[in-house]
Amino acid sequence: MSAFNFSPEVTAIEPELVALRRDLHQHPELAFQETRTAARIQAFLEGHGLSLRSGIGGTGVVAEAGKGSPTILLRVDMDGLPIQELNATPYVSQELGRMHACGHDGHTAIGAVAARILASRGLPGRVRFVFQPAEEGEGGAQAVIRAGVMDGVDMAFGIHLWNELPIGTIGVKAGPLMASVDRLRIVIRGRGGHGAKPHRAADPVVAAAHVVTALQTIVSREVSPMQAAVITIASIRSGEAFNVIPEEAILTGTIRTFDPELRSSMPARIARVARGVASGLQCRADVEVRAGNPAVINDTRAAAIARRAAVRVVGEKQVVEPEPTMGGEDMACYFEKAPGCFVFVGSENAEGGFTEPHHSPRFDFDERALAVGCEFLLQVAAEALSA
Numbered sequence: 001m002s003a004f005n006f007s008p009e010v011t012a013i014e015p016e017l018v019a020l021r022r023d024l025h026q027h028p029e030l031a032f033q034e035t036r037t038a039a040r041i042q043a044f045l046e047g048h049g050l051s052l053r054s055g056i057g058g059t060g061v062v063a064e065a066g067k068g069s070p071t072i073l074l075r076v077d078m079d080g081l082p083i084q085e086l087n088a089t090p091y092v093s094q095e096l097g098r099m100h101a102c103g104h105d106g107h108t109a110i111g112a113v114a115a116r117i118l119a120s121r122g123l124p125g126r127v128r129f130v131f132q133p134a135e136e137g138e139g140g141a142q143a144v145i146r147a148g149v150m151d152g153v154d155m156a157f158g159i160h161l162w163n164e165l166p167i168g169t170i171g172v173k174a175g176p177l178m179a180s181v182d183r184l185r186i187v188i189r190g191r192g193g194h195g196a197k198p199h200r201a202a203d204p205v206v207a208a209a210h211v212v213t214a215l216q217t218i219v220s221r222e223v224s225p226m227q228a229a230v231i232t233i234a235s236i237r238s239g240e241a242f243n244v245i246p247e248e249a250i251l252t253g254t255i256r257t258f259d260p261e262l263r264s265s266m267p268a269r270i271a272r273v274a275r276g277v278a279s280g281l282q283c284r285a286d287v288e289v290r291a292g293n294p295a296v297i298n299d300t301r302a303a304a305i306a307r308r309a310a311v312r313v314v315g316e317k318q319v320v321e322p323e324p325t326m327g328g329e330d331m332a333c334y335f336e337k338a339p340g341c342f343v344f345v346g347s348e349n350a351e352g353g354f355t356e357p358h359h360s361p362r363f364d365f366d367e368r369a370l371a372v373g374c375e376f377l378l379q380v381a382a383e384a385l386s387a
């Protein structure tokens with residue numbers, strides 16, 4: 001890892017940044033319950049010239065520096081996950097069955113420190129920090145957007161600490177970065193009966209098995225091989241007894257795409273295949289698709305701004321183009337309202353043992369990434385305000 005180009009303020013506050021992250025790490029809170037986290041951030045930011053608002057979209061906090069226009073939004077997320085931490089660090093989670101296993105503790109600490117530093121600088125515009133609740137699939141972005149955080153925003157940026165990129169790198173990519181996330185539920189209804197007399201029943205278990213297999217032909221036979229899509233059936237529930245054909249089978253799963261047109265075509269395709277296969281086997285399929293986050297599509301101009309900022313922090317050679325992932329992020333919701341860019345801050349370090357994937361009970365990251373992320377937010381705000 002080569003030397004970084006940190007502002008003196010970032011270098012000076014780095015120990016406090018690490019301490020704040022460790023404090024948050026020990027007290028993870030789940031979606032929309034981030035009250036201690038929000039209070040901690042407010043206390044950290046009070047008296048530093050920021051205009052502060054709390055209770056935004058539930059437990060969110062908004063901190064604004066500067067005034068006038070343009071308005072740049074910087075978003076970090078605050079929630080932990082329902083996971084029992086298996087690390088043995090001095091800052092291991094103190095909460096039973098809850099863990100910051102995605103790095104949101106780091107994001108929150110980075111955002112708080114960056115907000116404090118930016119507030120002490122003269123800004124040619126306004127920077128709005130959003131400390132967002134409930135990123136992990138519970139609708140936190142939608143909640144704070146409904147509360148008006150995107151009003152008047154010209155451009156939005158977000159970061160994610162990323163254990164798939166080495167420490168000292170920043171990943172910036174224009175265009176599609178993360179996939180849309182929709183939820184799928186299929187109920188297959190048959191006619192229950194005796195396990196020994198299948199001819200007197202309509203077996204929803206056999207129909208479900210065929211539906212699962214047939215659904216895979218949507219991606220392999222209907223979608224262009226040049227387009228990315230995933231249909232995963234993740235759960236199958238049916239029946240209780242070994243000798244009874246049940247009445248119904250329930251499948252749940254997830255649909256991932258990058259292309260909005262492909263995305264909107266999926267519910268009808270899935271319904272056609274599921275209903276067709278089920279009815280051929282004397283059953284009925286009811287298909288329900290619940291729309292989640294759209295795909296994260298980084299705006300070309302915003303990505304160029306983010307790239308310039310990243311180069312200032314880690315140098316040209318350490319700014320990489322990350323591979324898109326079929327994972328999702330509710331940062332996408334902000335980009336429906338204003339152009340923006342979501343950026344990966346490399347936090348993997350094999351020598352330090354920081355190689356676990358996000359959401360693993362052993363997840364942890366190289367804390368040097370905190371100062372990198374903080375400096376990046378400062379630089380991207382400056383670049384975007386003067387762009």
Ligand SMILES: [Zn+2]
Binds near residue numbers: 101102
């Ligand atoms: Zn996550």
Ligand SMILES: [Zn+2]
Binds near residue numbers: 102103104135
């Ligand atoms: Zn995350």
